[in-house]
Every structure is written in C-alpha cells, then in structure tokens.
Amino acid sequence: MDSALIPEGAKRCAFPKFMIGMAVVGAVLLWGVYAMFLCWFKGLNQTNMNDYYGFALWIWADLAVIAIGGGAFFTGLLKYIFKIDELKNIINFAVIIGFICYSSALLILAIDIGQPLRGWFIFWHANVHSMLTEVAFCLSCYFAVLTIEFIPNILENRQLNKVPFFHHLAHNMHGVMAIFAATGAFLSFFHQGSLGGVAGVMFGRPFAVREGLLIWPWTFFLFTWSAAAFGPCFTLLVTKITEAITGKKLVGDKTIHLLAKIAGWMITTYMVAKIIDTIYWATVTAPSLGFSLSHFYTNNAFYGYWILIAEILVCGVLPGILLIMKSTRENPTTRLVAIILATIGVCLNRWVMVLQIMAVPVMSFDTWALYIPSWQEVATTILPVAYGIMLIAVAYRYLPVFPQELELNKSAKAAE
Amino acid sequence: MFPFCFEWAWDVGHAIFFGGLWYAVGILGAGMTFCIGKAAWDTINDDGEGHGGHH
Numbered sequence: 001m002d003s004a005l006i007p008e009g010a011k012r013c014a015f016p017k018f019m020i021g022m023a024v025v026g027a028v029l030l031w032g033v034y035a036m037f038l039c040w041f042k043g044l045n046q047t048n049m050n051d052y053y054g055f056a057l058w059i060w061a062d063l064a065v066i067a068i069g070g071g072a073f074f075t076g077l078l079k080y081i082f083k084i085d086e087l088k089n090i091i092n093f094a095v096i097i098g099f100i101c102y103s104s105a106l107l108i109l110a111i112d113i114g115q116p117l118r119g120w121f122i123f124w125h126a127n128v129h130s131m132l133t134e135v136a137f138c139l140s141c142y143f144a145v146l147t148i149e150f151i152p153n154i155l156e157n158r159q160l161n162k163v164p165f166f167h168h169l170a171h172n173m174h175g176v177m178a179i180f181a182a183t184g185a186f187l188s189f190f191h192q193g194s195l196g197g198v199a200g201v202m203f204g205r206p207f208a209v210r211e212g213l214l215i216w217p218w219t220f221f222l223f224t225w226s227a228a229a230f231g232p233c234f235t236l237l238v239t240k241i242t243e244a245i246t247g248k249k250l251v252g253d254k255t256i257h258l259l260a261k262i263a264g265w266m267i268t269t270y271m272v273a274k275i276i277d278t279i280y281w282a283t284v285t286a287p288s289l290g291f292s293l294s295h296f297y298t299n300n301a302f303y304g305y306w307i308l309i310a311e312i313l314v315c316g317v318l319p320g321i322l323l324i325m326k327s328t329r330e331n332p333t334t335r336l337v338a339i340i341l342a343t344i345g346v347c348l349n350r351w352v353m354v355l356q357i358m359a360v361p362v363m364s365f366d367t368w369a370l371y372i373p374s375w376q377e378v379a380t381t382i383l384p385v386a387y388g389i390m391l392i393a394v395a396y397r398y399l400p401v402f403p404q405e406l407e408l409n410k411s412a413k414a415a416e
Numbered sequence: 417m418f419p420f421c422f423e424w425a426w427d428v429g430h431a432i433f434f435g436g437l438w439y440a441v442g443i444l445g446a447g448m449t450f451c452i453g454k455a456a457w458d459t460i461n462d463d464g465e466g467h468g469g470h471h
Contacts, residue, residue, distance in 0.1 A: 123437075124417050128429030137433065141440040148448065164462050169455035176447055183443050190436075 005159055007400045011409075018397060025389050032383025035376040036111055044114045046376040055358050057373035061381040062108040063195055063350040065101040066139075067223075068343060070231030072098020072146060073181075073188035078262065080181035089255040092153050092401045093242075094235045099146045100391055104384030106143060109136075111380055131194040131201070138191030145184040149177065156400050189224055196223025199353045206289040207296050207360045208353065210281060218277050219353070225273065229266035230346035232259050233319070233339040240336060242396065248409050250402040257330055260339070264323025267342060271316045278312065296360055300368035303356055311352060315345025 001015040012018070039046045047056045075094040079087040110116040122136045155161060155170035193216065199208040200217025210217040236259060243250050282293045297305045322328040322338035329335055359369045373381075395401055417424060417434060424430060 124421075125423060126417055126433060128427075128433045133433060134436075137437045138440075141437070141444065144441075144444055148444065165455055165459045168458040168462070169451060172451040172454045172458070176451060179443065179447055183440060187440060 002398075005157065005398050007158055007398075007405075009406050010400075012397050018393070022390060022393065025386050025393075029383060029386035029390065032379045032386060035379035036107075036383065038376055039111050039114070039380065040116065046374060048372060048374045048377070053358050053369045053371050055354055055371075056112065057355075057371075057377040058108045058112060058381050060347075060351050060354045061384065062105050062112070063354055064347040065104050065108075065384060066192065066195065067227045067346045067350055068231055068234035069098045069101025069105070070188065070192060070227030071233075071235035072101075072149075072231070073142070073184050074228040074231055074266075075235065075259070076149065076181040077185040080178040081185065084258070086255050086258050089402070089404050090235065090239065090251050090259060092399075092403075093239060093251075094232075095146060095149045095153070096392065096395050096401065097235055097238055097388075099143075099150050100384070100388040102139065102143045102146055104387065105139065107384065107387075108380070109139075131197045134194045135191045135198075138187040138194070142184055142187040142191060145180050145187065148173065148180050149184070152177075153395075153399050153401065157398055188227070192224040192227040193220040196220050196353070199357060202357070205357050205360070205362065206286050206291045208357045209289070210277065210285065222270070222274060222277060225266070225270045226346055226349060229263060229270045230342050232263040233267075233323075233342035233346075236260060236263070236335075237339045237343050238392070240339070242392065246396070248405065250405055250408070252404050252408060253330075255404075256335075260323050260329050260335055263342070264320055264329060264338075267316065267320035268324055271312065271320050274316065275312060278308075296356075300359070300370060302370055303359060303368070307348070307352060307356070311345060311348045315341045315348055319345065 006012050035046075044056075049056050072094045075087055075091055078084045079091050110119060113119060122133060123140075126133050126137075152170040152173045155166045155173075160166050161170070196219035197217055199205075200210040200212060200219035202208045208219070210219050212218045212220065236256060239251055239256070286293065286296075297303060297308065319338040319342040322334050323342075328338070355371065359371065361367055361369075417430075419426075
C-alpha cells in the first residue's frame with residue numbers, strides 16, 4: 001500500500017500490521033494529550049504541586065530527556081568536527097533521537113508554564129540574570145539545529161528525493177552540516193551546563209549548592225559532561241531496541257564498539273570528577289552550612305544511601321568499567337547491561353538533582369516532602385515516550401535512517 | 417527583545433544573553449538561506465544528472 005515510500009530494497013512489515021502498532025501506541029499518546037489539555041484548560045491544579053513543592057514529575061522527565069538526548073550533539077561533534085567518519089552509520093539515528101528528546105523537552109516546558117500562549121515572554125521579557133533564560137534560549141535554538149539536521153534525512157525519502165529542489169537542498173545541507181553541528185555543540189554546552197548550574201547556585205538548598213569556577217558551579221560542568229557521556233549510551237540502547245523489534249542488524253559492530261568505547265571513557269572520567277565533587281560536598285560544603293551527610297539520606301521513607309550508591313557505583317562506575325574493557329564492551333550482553341545501567345544512571349542523577357533537592361528539609365521545622373505525582377503528571381510524562389516510539393517507527397519505515405541496513409542484512413541472509 | 421524595546425538596557429546581561437541568541441540565530445538563518453538559495457540555483461541550472469545519488 002505504501003511501498004512506493006519505503007526506501008529502495010528495504011523490507012518492512014505489512015502496512016496493516018504497522019498501523020495496528022501505531023494505533024496501540026497512539027492510544028497511550030492520546031491519554032497523555034488528554035492530560036496535557038486538562039493542565040492547559042483547567043490549570044496546574046491538575047498536578048500535586050504546591051507552594052512547598054514546586055517541581056512536578058515532568059521537570060525530572062524534562063531534564064532526563066535533555067540529558068539522554070545529548071547523544072545527538074556529542075555524536076555530531078565527533079562526526080563533523082573531530083571527523084570520526086565511522087559514526088556516519090549512526091548519526092542519522094542519533095539526530096532523530098535528539099529531535100524526539102528536545103521536542104519532548106519543549107512540550108513539557110509548554111505544559112509546565114501552564115499558560116503556553118505566553119511562552120514567547122521568555123524571549124521578549126527576558127530575565128537576563130537567570131540561568132533558566134539561557135537554558136530557554138539555547139534549548140530553542142538547539143531544537144532548530146536538530147530540525148535542520150533532521151531535514152536532509154526526510155528529504156532523502158524515496159519520493160521526496162525525486163523532486164530536484166529537495167534533492168539539491170538535502171545535498172547542500174549535508175555540505176554545510178559541520179557549521180550547524182558546531183553551533184549545536186556550542187548551544188548544548190551552555191544549556192546542559194546551565195541546567196546543572198541552576199542546582200549549584202541554590203545556596204538556600206544545601207543538598208544542591210556547590211563551589212565552582214567564576215560564576216559557574218561545578219554542577220554546570222558535570223551536567224554537560226554527563227550528557228556527553230551518557231547520551232551516546234541511550235542512542236546505543238534505542239538502536240538495540242529497534243534492532244530487536246525489527247529483527248535486523250541496523251548498525252555495524254565496528255560503529256557500535258567505537259561509540260561504546262568513547263562513551264565508556266567519557267563515563268569513567270565523569271565519574272572520577274563526580275566522586276571528587278561528592279566527597280568535597282559531603283565533607284566540606286555541607287558541613288560548612290551546618291549539615292551532615294546523614295541529614296540528606298535518613299529519617300524518611302524513600303531517600304536512603306541506596307540512591308547515592310545506585311547513582312555513583314552501580315549506574316556510574318560499573319557501566320564505565322564495562323565499556324572501557326574490550327572484552328565486556330564487545331560482548332553484546334555485558335554491553336547491553338552497561339548501556340541500560342548508564343541510561344538509568346543519568347536519569348537517576350537528574351532525579352536526585354531535581355526532586356530530592358526539593359524533598360530534603362532545610363529549616364529546623366521542615367519535614368521531608370515526599371511527593372506523589374497526580375495521574376495527569378504521569379500521563380504527560382509518558383506522552384513523550386509514546387510520541388518517540390511513533391516517530392521512530394515512521395522514520396524507520398519511510399526514511400533511509402541506517403546506511404548499513406541493506407549491506408548488513410544481505411550478508412546475514414547469505415550466511416543462512 | 418530588541419534594543420528599540422522600552423525594556424532594553426545597554427548592560428552586560430543584555431549584551432551577553434541577546435548577543436549569544438542573535439549570534440546563534442544569525443548562523444542558522446544564514447546557513448539555511450545559503451542552502452535554500454543554492455538549491456534553487458542548482459535546480460534552475462539542473463542538467464538532470466546526479467538525482468538519486470547518495471550523500
């Protein structure tokens with residue numbers, strides 16, 4: 001039915017089967033859209049936020065998708081600026097994942113501001129003393145970069161590419177992609193960093209506050225570093241999931257091993273910095289503000305030392321080691337364990353830096369604020385996942401996302 | 417925000433924030449203008465070769 005749109009030589013499932021899958025995921029998407037409209041039309045009273053706890057669940061989702069979407073800027077930087085040509089086999093998919101993550105982040109922010117019709121105020125009535133203004137500027141511009149990086153892949157659709165103007169446009173955009181990739185890396189450095197910087201400058205929150213360099217707290221650099229380190233792991237994880245669902249090999253082992261190796265070294269070096277930062281905070285910063293480490297991890301029903309151990313050791317140090325060692329990196333099972341742990345690790349880090357910060361009591365009369373999100377928050381947090389699955393499914397079906405697909409599956413077929 | 421808006425102030429904050437914003441928007445705008453313009457030029461002068469090729 002839609003075979004004229006499918007990349008030449010590629011095999012895809014039957015159109016009715018595809019549509020059934022889309023309908024199932026689409027139902028979840030509609031549930032999220034319904035919750036989103038409830039928040040827009042009835043207001044933020046649909047959430048469980050209050051004056052004491054002002055971060056909804058979706059703020060964690062926002063920071064998490066921005067972090068795991070960091071694979072796009074970092075892979076683009078390696079491919080176009082550092083000229084690591086091997087990554088051409090995965091760059092299209094990294095861009096699509098980044099596009100999904102950043103469009104989701106902007107959607108979440110549109111829900112969070114409660115009155116999206118006034119979203120443009122941040123550009124027109126900008127508070128030039130806020131790191132979040134910088135985040136909004138860079139996030140919007142970087143989404144434009146990702147859209148520009150995604151366009152050539154769309155224009156390479158079998159039918160669109162027959163239109164001469166689109167064919168030339170895709171060709172020309174490929175020619176200057178290094179400029180867009182460099183701009184994207186510049187923007188990502190600042191917005192990833194400023195999201196961490198926001199936590200680090202909150203001197204009224206001893207759990208978050210950090211020393212730093214000039215106006216930038218250490219969390220600024222740690223957030224950028226972690227996005228570059230863990231983002232490629234999410235790219236590898238989604239690639240693995242897509243391969244499992246389609247039953248095809250889509251990216252060659254050489255590319256996978258290379259990206260995993262780079263991610264492994266980035267994670268390991270990041271973890272060294274993160275451990276030093278945590279030790280200094282626990283032994284110097286927090287005590288100087290009148291708090292001991294145990295204050296942040298005891299006397300409540302949820303946040304214990306387990307979260308610190310899980311984030312730093314289990315989901316940080318362990319995947320780093322698994323990915324830098326050749327034997328475990330090239331073993332599909334241990335590599336999969338490593339990239340799953342790494343993805344959980346960066347999401348856990350953002351959880352701690354957003355939600356635990358708000359939960360920890362600061363004043364002597366405060367109590368732990370263990371937040372239970374409303375179903376509307378849960379639905380709007382799941383919404384981007386459903387949207388991402390649908391966009392990946394459509395892109396995989398109609399666009400030449402994986403340049404090695406035909407070659408890898410032809411050789412597999414011949415081996416049978 | 418632009419310098420002719422009543423809220424504008426000639427200070428370091430506005431210079432850094434909006435300088436950075438316009439710089440990024442300028443690069444993206446110029447890049448896309450070049451690509452679209454060159455694509456239009458190439459289409460007009462197209463000799464029919466090169467379609468369907470891989471980049």
